[in-house]
Amino acid sequence: MNAEAHSQAQEADQVLRDIALKNLQLRRLTSVLLVDSEFLRLCDTFDEAKRTFERAAADNVVDRFSIDSDTEEDIIALLELKIKILQRSGKSCLQRIVKYNDARKEDTPELQEAQFKDRLQTLHLYNLTKVTDVFGRAFWTLVGVLAIYANFKISSVACKRQISCILLCAKNHLNCLQVLQSTNLDNTIELSCVRLRFAVNSFLVFALVQLCELLDTMESEESVRRMHSKLQDEIRRSLNDIQVNEEELASLRQKLFTSADSLTAQRTIAIEQREKQGLDLQEHLRTIDLLELDRQEIEGRVTRLIEEREEIQKQLDERRRLLHDGMREIVRLERLIEQIEREMSERTAKFQQGAQRLEQRRLDILNDKTLSPEERARLLAECDAELLELRQSHTSNINLLEARCDELKRLSKSLATDVETFRDEVARKHRDQLAELERQKLLATTPSQIALIEAQIQLQQAEFNENLTMLSRAQARPEYFFDEHGRYYFNEAGERIYKRDSYASEYCLGPDGEMVKISSALSLQTDENGVYFIDKFGQKIYQQQHFADAAGEYYLDASGTRVYTGKTTEPMLSASSEFPSPFERTQPLQPTGSTESSVADGEFLPESESMQELRGRVANDVAYIEETVGVALRKGLAALSRTRPDDPIGYLADYLALFQKNAMETKRRQQLLERLRLEESDCRAESRI
Numbered sequence: 001m002n003a004e005a006h007s008q009a010q011e012a013d014q015v016l017r018d019i020a021l022k023n024l025q026l027r028r029l030t031s032v033l034l035v036d037s038e039f040l041r042l043c044d045t046f047d048e049a050k051r052t053f054e055r056a057a058a059d060n061v062v063d064r065f066s067i068d069s070d071t072e073e074d075i076i077a078l079l080e081l082k083i084k085i086l087q088r089s090g091k092s093c094l095q096r097i098v099k100y101n102d103a104r105k106e107d108t109p110e111l112q113e114a115q116f117k118d119r120l121q122t123l124h125l126y127n128l129t130k131v132t133d134v135f136g137r138a139f140w141t142l143v144g145v146l147a148i149y150a151n152f153k154i155s156s157v158a159c160k161r162q163i164s165c166i167l168l169c170a171k172n173h174l175n176c177l178q179v180l181q182s183t184n185l186d187n188t189i190e191l192s193c194v195r196l197r198f199a200v201n202s203f204l205v206f207a208l209v210q211l212c213e214l215l216d217t218m219e220s221e222e223s224v225r226r227m228h229s230k231l232q233d234e235i236r237r238s239l240n241d242i243q244v245n246e247e248e249l250a251s252l253r254q255k256l257f258t259s260a261d262s263l264t265a266q267r268t269i270a271i272e273q274r275e276k277q278g279l280d281l282q283e284h285l286r287t288i289d290l291l292e293l294d295r296q297e298i299e300g301r302v303t304r305l306i307e308e309r310e311e312i313q314k315q316l317d318e319r320r321r322l323l324h325d326g327m328r329e330i331v332r333l334e335r336l337i338e339q340i341e342r343e344m345s346e347r348t349a350k351f352q353q354g355a356q357r358l359e360q361r362r363l364d365i366l367n368d369k370t371l372s373p374e375e376r377a378r379l380l381a382e383c384d385a386e387l388l389e390l391r392q393s394h395t396s397n398i399n400l401l402e403a404r405c406d407e408l409k410r411l412s413k414s415l416a417t418d419v420e421t422f423r424d425e426v427a428r429k430h431r432d433q434l435a436e437l438e439r440q441k442l443l444a445t446t447p448s449q450i451a452l453i454e455a456q457i458q459l460q461q462a463e464f465n466e467n468l469t470m471l472s473r474a475q476a477r478p479e480y481f482f483d484e485h486g487r488y489y490f491n492e493a494g495e496r497i498y499k500r501d502s503y504a505s506e507y508c509l510g511p512d513g514e515m516v517k518i519s520s521a522l523s524l525q526t527d528e529n530g531v532y533f534i535d536k537f538g539q540k541i542y543q544q545q546h547f548a549d550a551a552g553e554y555y556l557d558a559s560g561t562r563v564y565t566g567k568t569t570e571p572m573l574s575a576s577s578e579f580p581s582p583f584e585r586t587q588p589l590q591p592t593g594s595t596e597s598s599v600a601d602g603e604f605l606p607e608s609e610s611m612q613e614l615r616g617r618v619a620n621d622v623a624y625i626e627e628t629v630g631v632a633l634r635k636g637l638a639a640l641s642r643t644r645p646d647d648p649i650g651y652l653a654d655y656l657a658l659f660q661k662n663a664m665e666t667k668r669r670q671q672l673l674e675r676l677r678l679e680e681s682d683c684r685a686e687s688r689i
Contacts, residue, residue, distance in 0.1 A: 087234060094241075312679050319676055320425070326415045327426060327467055333412040334470040340405045342537050344398060348558075349539045351394040355560040356529070356545055358387045366549055391560040400638040402501075407635060409477055414666065416474035430464045482630055484623040485509070530555060632659045 362383045365376055434457060441453040478489035480499075488498045498507045498515065507515040524533050524543065531544040544555040544563075554564040625633070636655040645651040 312676075315676055316680055319673065324426070327471065330412050330415050330474055331467055331470045333408050333415070334473060337405055337408050337412065340401050340408070344401050344405070345535050345537045345539045345541070347394065347397060347401075348541055351390065351560070352542050352545065352556075352558075354390050355387060355556055358383055358390065359545070359547055359556060362387075363547060363549060387560065395559065396641060399634070400642060403635050403638045406480070406631075409474075410479065412474040413477055413479060414670070416471055426467070430460070433460055482623075482626040484620075485515075629656075632656055635659065 362380060365371065365379045365383065368376070371379070437453055437457050437460065441450060441457075444450045444453060478491075480487050480489050482488070483496075486498050486500060488496045491497050495508060497518070498509075499505070505520045506518050508518055510516040524531050526532075530542050530546040532540050532542040535541055541558070542556075543558055546553065546555045548554070552564055554562050557563055633656075636652050636659070639655055640648055640652055643651070
């Protein structure tokens with residue numbers, strides 16, 4: 001009996017050791033899987049069964065396992081209760097595994113990885129805190145038995161060790177996170193669930209088989225047989241589940257570990273791949289940083305270009321406004337030029353009428369036989385003086401008007417050059433205005449409104465035509481220069497075309513230096529008074545007014561000078577008459593008394609060589625002055641004679657300084673307009689791109 005009790009006690013100890021081993025394996029598996037607390041409750045159930053056997057062994061309950069024992073019902077009831085608890089815990093655990101596995105399959109791999117890492121992080125912090133607490137308690141226990149002078153050194157060493165321990169745990173945890181492959185996480189979790197299910201079924205089979213064998217040693221009772229039957233059913237069901245789980249586990253293991261290499265080799269390969277991926281990731285991050293810097297730089301450049309474009313657009317808008325104003329200014333200048341030219345025409349006609357009247361009075365004095373020689377000479381001198389004064393006044397006025405007209409023509413020419421760039425824009429604006437007026441005309445309801453809008457349309461069209469006419473006139477007007485031969489301009493072929501004034505013919509230099517007439521600007525006509533032409537204002541302007549006195553036939557030219565011709569009265573305009581030398585132009589107008597009579601008598605004095613040399617030097621000097629400061633000096637002198645200031649020298653100096661300043665400003669404005677034109681063309685090119 002004692003040997004049988006001892007055998008039963010050994011079997012009970014073996015059951016307890018197996019339960020403890022399986023319990024330890026189950027706890028390790030659940031700690032790796034990190035699922036919910038249902039598995040921990042199963043582990044607690046195994047612990048409780050273990051403690052029940054331990055108490056039964058301690059109380060020698062097993063020794064009293066016999067049919068005659070008083071504790072038979074208690075032991076059987078207790079074992080039946082534990083078996084039910086184990087069965088219920090196993091079912092609950094398996095259901096929780098199935099539910100967890102189903103719920104996990106519905107989640108994305110990224111969410112599963114995040115949850116797994118979060119749980120792993122929580123477990124790491126718990127283990128790290130636990131290790132730190134254990135180390136701290138052990139350290140202070142050790143410090144308590146040492147001498148005081150060694151505490152400081154030991155404390156520093158211990159702190160370093162504690163920090164090293166913490167860093168080691170943290171490093172192991174980070175290595176675990178890095179080694180984890182997200183692609184295999186799904187199969188890993190599913191494999192862990194199957195392993196846990198297999199472990200639960202295996203443990204239930206083991207526990208129930210051991211209990212069944214333990215009960216077989218007892219005497220058979222109905223209750224024991226019923227419990228034995230239940231155990232057999234549970235064992236068969238668990239064995240079936242184990243077989244299914246083994247097949248599923250084998251398939252999952254084949255799916256997860258398809259390679260024939262060892263897990264260590266696969267882990268090494270995975271680490272190398274992860275390191276390579278890390279290097280590639282670093283390179284990608286570096287490339288991303290460089291691209292980000294490039295993007296920021298490009299954004300800065302784009303911002304600057306937008307700001308510059310807005311500034312250029314403002315400048316272009318301002319320039320368009322100025323050019324629209326320039327169009328109106330061109331029209332105003334052209335009208336003013338036409339007014340000045342009309343005044344010059346009227347003054348010339350009036351001057352010629354006065355000269356004709358004085359010349360006729362001179363002839364009457366010469367033909368009056370009642371006058372004494374002294375009285376005749378006095379009256380002729382007065383007549384010549386009056387003609388000279390009239391001629392000087394006319395010449396001064398005409399010079400002032402011509403200088404003013406030339407200045408306005410140059411200004412109009414400069415504005416026309418700038419406005420020509422926006423001719424299309426001016427035309428487009430005119431079309432928009434006409435379209436708007438047409439729209440208003442369609443919306444008008446009364447005849448008076450329609451008539452008013454039609455009048456506005458006609459006014460707009462007339463104004464636009466006038467603007468284009470003025471612009472074309474300003475653009476077609478040539479720019480004149482001066483040299484030793486006179487006033488000229490450049491034609492389209494680049495040749496110098498000489499033209500004394502607006503009514504003169506056009507000449508060019510021949511091969512031998514002679515003036516060759518290429519076109520005539522006037523249509524000359526003849527009447528009883530001489531040779532004349534009709535200007536564009538309808539005035540009769542005489543080129544030659546014919547007279548005759550005792551010395552012979554002569555005529556008054558356009559400037560009022562007597563020219564004796566003998567018998568020839570046909571209109572002859574030579575190049576020398578239209579282009580006198582600069583020296584001759586600078587000579588003062590002489591009285592027409594005895595000097596002209598002597599000329600008419602043929603009393604010419606030959607020029608000496610020194611006079612010819614002087615005439616040549618003067619011509620060169622005059623040409624240089626005319627080329628460099630001729631325009632400014634003429635305008636200054638004209639303004640000086642018009643205003644007659646108290647300090648004429650200072651006035652002339654200030655005028656020349658102002659003229660230079662205006663010329664520099666005009667040049668700067670032209671450069672700015674040219675630069676804006678280039679920038680506008682660049683902006684249009686960029687917008688097309």
